[in-house]
Amino acid sequence: MEKPLKKLLSEHGFTLKKAYGQNFLSDKSLLEDIVIGAGVTKDDTVLEIGCGAGALTTELAKRAKRVIGYEIDHTLKPILNEVLSEYDNVEIVFSDVMKNKLSDVEKKLGGKYILVANLPYYITTPIVMRFIEEAKNLKAMVIMVQEEVALRFAAKPSTSDYGAITVGINLRGDAEIIMRVPREKFTPAPNVDSAVVKIDIDETKFSGVDFKRVRDVVRVAFSSRRKMLVNNLMNGFKMTRSAAESALGSAGIELTVRGENLSAEQYVMLANAINN
Ligand code: SAM
Numbered sequence: 001m002e003k004p005l006k007k008l009l010s011e012h013g014f015t016l017k018k019a020y021g022q023n024f025l026s027d028k029s030l031l032e033d034i035v036i037g038a039g040v041t042k043d044d045t046v047l048e049i050g051c052g053a054g055a056l057t058t059e060l061a062k063r064a065k066r067v068i069g070y071e072i073d074h075t076l077k078p079i080l081n082e083v084l085s086e087y088d089n090v091e092i093v094f095s096d097v098m099k100n101k102l103s104d105v106e107k108k109l110g111g112k113y114i115l116v117a118n119l120p121y122y123i124t125t126p127i128v129m130r131f132i133e134e135a136k137n138l139k140a141m142v143i144m145v146q147e148e149v150a151l152r153f154a155a156k157p158s159t160s161d162y163g164a165i166t167v168g169i170n171l172r173g174d175a176e177i178i179m180r181v182p183r184e185k186f187t188p189a190p191n192v193d194s195a196v197v198k199i200d201i202d203e204t205k206f207s208g209v210d211f212k213r214v215r216d217v218v219r220v221a222f223s224s225r226r227k228m229l230v231n232n233l234m235n236g237f238k239m240t241r242s243a244a245e246s247a248l249g250s251a252g253i254e255l256t257v258r259g260e261n262l263s264a265e266q267y268v269m270l271a272n273a274i275n276n
Contacts, residue, residue, distance in 0.1 A: 213271045
């Protein structure tokens with residue numbers, strides 16, 4: 001961003017809206033690092049969710065072939081027009097991204113794309129899960145989220161951060177934290193630190209799998225975190241103990257485990273075993 005953020009906002013008489021999760025970035029080298037970390041090149045189409053005052057959008061426009069941004073707040077239009085005036089490869093859609101069908105968003109993007117976003121905190125999980133579960137052409141997701149959420153996304157089995165959402169991500173790809181970002185980097189500074197997570201989508205990881213079925217098993221497995229998996233299966237699927245134990249046995253899973261102990265691969269095997 002060429003003009004200091006506070007000057008830009010005040011020249012336009014813009015007041016930040018907490019309800020939309022408006023914590024803006026302006027540190028150019030941090031923004032460059034995010035775009036470089038995302039691996040964006042001149043061959044890439046990028047989807048940005050929540051363009052704000054356009055600081056990240058600008059760095060994306062410099063490096064990507066095309067950027068499509070969604071921004072819920074129409075009052076940011078004059079600011080984005082000014083900041084992005086020299087880039088002809090950017091289009092901003094002033095709309096709530098969650099109110100658009102993902103298939104329509106993907107139609108607009110036209111092919112494979114990378115999602116890069118400093119996500120509004122209040123809808124981080126719904127956005128991430130929607131793209132993880134439904135996106136057809138997503139190559140990778142590089143998202144700034146609250147640090148504690150980042151730890152959950154990238155957690156390993158048998159840790160306290162590992163949960164249903166981690167397994168959901170692992171079914172489609174691999175997540176890693178690529179950067180920690182202290183709260184002072186935002187205007188205004190939120191109460192927590194943030195981190196950038198990169199999720200590479202690997203379509204070949206579990207081909208031919210009924211993801212909906214696996215996700216049902218994952219949901220049931222984590223329905224009561226402290227219970228053993230066998231008990232959650234019995235309650236969630238109205239199975240007898242012997243049927244639940246037999247499914248675990250044929251998936252090669254010990255009978256005493258909890259949901260948090262299983263990898264995505266093991267959930268796929270378990271879902272198959274329950275189906276048969
Ligand atoms: N990308 C900018 C940056 O890094 O400085 C702004 C990031 S700010 C954390 C999140 C942005 O998402 C805000 O501009 C907010 O208005 C926008 N936003 C919030 N909810 C949205 C939604 N449902 N659809 C599209 N944009 C949304």
